Amino acid sequence: MSEKTRVAILGASGYTGAELVRLLALHPHVRITALTADRRAGKEFADVFPHLGGLDLPTLTAIDEVNWDVVDFVFCALPHGTTQEVIAGLPERIKVCDLSADFRLKDTALYEQVYGAPHKAPDLQASVAYGLTEMYREQVRAARIVANPGCYPTGIQLALMPLLKAGLIEAEGIIADAKSGVTGAGRGPKEGTLYAEVTEGIHPYGVGTHRHGPEIDQGLTDAAGQPVVSTFTPHLMPMARGILATIYVQTAKGATADDLRAHLSETFSAEPFVRVLKEGQVPATRHVRGSNYVLLNAFPDRVPGRCILTAVEDNLVKGASGQAVQNMNVMLGFDETTGLMQQPMFP
Ligand SMILES: NC(=O)C1=CN([C@@H]2O[C@H](COP(=O)(O)OP(=O)(O)OC[C@H]3O[C@@H](n4cnc5c(N)ncnc54)[C@H](OP(=O)(O)O)[C@@H]3O)[C@@H](O)[C@H]2O)C=CC1
Numbered sequence: 028m029s030e031k032t033r034v035a036i037l038g039a040s041g042y043t044g045a046e047l048v049r050l051l052a053l054h055p056h057v058r059i060t061a062l063t064a065d066r067r068a069g070k071e072f073a074d075v076f077p078h079l080g081g082l083d084l085p086t087l088t089a090i091d092e093v094n095w096d097v098v099d100f101v102f103c104a105l106p107h108g109t110t111q112e113v114i115a116g117l118p119e120r121i122k123v124c125d126l127s128a129d130f131r132l133k134d135t136a137l138y139e140q141v142y143g144a145p146h147k148a149p150d151l152q153a154s155v156a157y158g159l160t161e162m163y164r165e166q167v168r169a170a171r172i173v174a175n176p177g178c179y180p181t182g183i184q185l186a187l188m189p190l191l192k193a194g195l196i197e198a199e200g201i202i203a204d205a206k207s208g209v210t211g212a213g214r215g216p217k218e219g220t221l222y223a224e225v226t227e228g229i230h231p232y233g234v235g236t237h238r239h240g241p242e243i244d245q246g247l248t249d250a251a252g253q254p255v256v257s258t259f260t261p262h263l264m265p266m267a268r269g270i271l272a273t274i275y276v277q278t279a280k281g282a283t284a285d286d287l288r289a290h291l292s293e294t295f296s297a298e299p300f301v302r303v304l305k306e307g308q309v310p311a312t313r314h315v316r317g318s319n320y321v322l323l324n325a326f327p328d329r330v331p332g333r334c335i336l337t338a339v340e341d342n343l344v345k346g347a348s349g350q351a352v353q354n355m356n357v358m359l360g361f362d363e364t365t366g367l368m369q370q371p372m373f374p
């Protein structure tokens with residue numbers, strides 16, 4: 028057995044950082060050699076996340092205290108806007124999977140417009156692969172830096188890209204309505220994620236303006252081979268994890284929901300983490316909790332010429348840390364499912 032890959036997790040005291048630790052604890056080819064935090068630097072990981080207290084892990088440090096000589100691969104789980112400079116400063120031999128939004132948009136001018144700040148590493152951007160693994164596997168395999176997709180764009184693009192590529196749905200009139208658990212907003216304290224603000228209610232946010240809209244359109248445009256501008260509305264749900272996307276599409280002339288489902292089934296038949304459900308089966312966030320699966324289905328609409336697609340995923344797993352481990356497996360030549368085959372917990 029060759030030497031284990033030495034992994035650093037930057038932002039390990041956050042939700043996606045903790046999920047990375049949980050998943051990597053089962054990974055036979057890696058060893059965690061550095062964990063970083065900001066406010067919690069200096070603390071033991073087990074004191075921050077007692078549920079993972081049984082693991083032998085390094086103490087949380089500030090990023091500038093990491094000894095890069097003992098790191099081969101970096102997961103960057105920092106807030107967006109903080110990542111470009113950090114990654115630009117890493118030794119070139121280190122491969123990176125970035126969970127933030129900092130490198131997801133290929134057009135740096137669009138990035139500046141959407142995120143309201145200049146891109147701090149535009150030279151690196153051109154070589155970054157977008158890590159929607161099932162759609163961009165070969166680019167991921169060849170890349171030194173992979174931008175892990177946003178949680179909402181993961182399920183939405185997986186449902187739509189194959190259908191646009193095949194010409195089974197129209198590029199116009201796509202509407203994605205999505206609901207997320209509160210962990211999607213991160214662990215840092217914010218008024219909007221206080222218990223009293225979230226429980227016993229649901230509300231949309233970023234209506235017509237959410238920053239994942241342009242990210243979704245980037246993939247849809249690539250798949251359609253023509254510009255796609257979609258409608259995307261996220262909602263915050265009184266639950267900890269999970270995303271459900273309900274997507275309304277105009278079918279190409281003559282195409283039915285059965286055709287869409289059959290094409291998705293065929294496209295993903297060899298994919299370990301994307302399952303297309305049987306006719307009429309309704310996906311639920313409870314069916315993917317803690318797992319790296321995405322479940323898809325297609326339903327007929329009463330409105331002639333329209334269909335309804337559904338996608339569910341765990342925002343912290345396939346929507347973040349699970350997909351990041353999947354991308355690492357591809358980048359480093361490991362079996363893609365290594366460390367990721369745990370089944371969902373139910374209920
Ligand atoms: N949550 C989700 O479902 C998803 C999140 N993402 C993205 O992944 C990234 C991490 O998200 P998440 O884990 O939810 O975030 P959290 O807010 O839970 O964690 C953020 C982490 O970054 C550290 N940190 C915060 N500010 C700084 C700073 N200025 N310099 C260095 N470290 C800092 C925090 O340390 P400390 O705890 O000490 O403050 C913590 O370890 C974000 O970019 C997010 O957008 C992507 C997909 C899904």
Ligand SMILES: CC(=O)N[C@@H](CCC(=O)OP(=O)(O)O)C(=O)O
Nearest residue numbers: 127128177178179207208211212
């Ligand atoms: C519930 C919630 O607040 N969700 C986050 C998205 C989390 C995520 O995947 O995306 P990023 O990596 O792009 O931050 C939001 O809407 O901003």
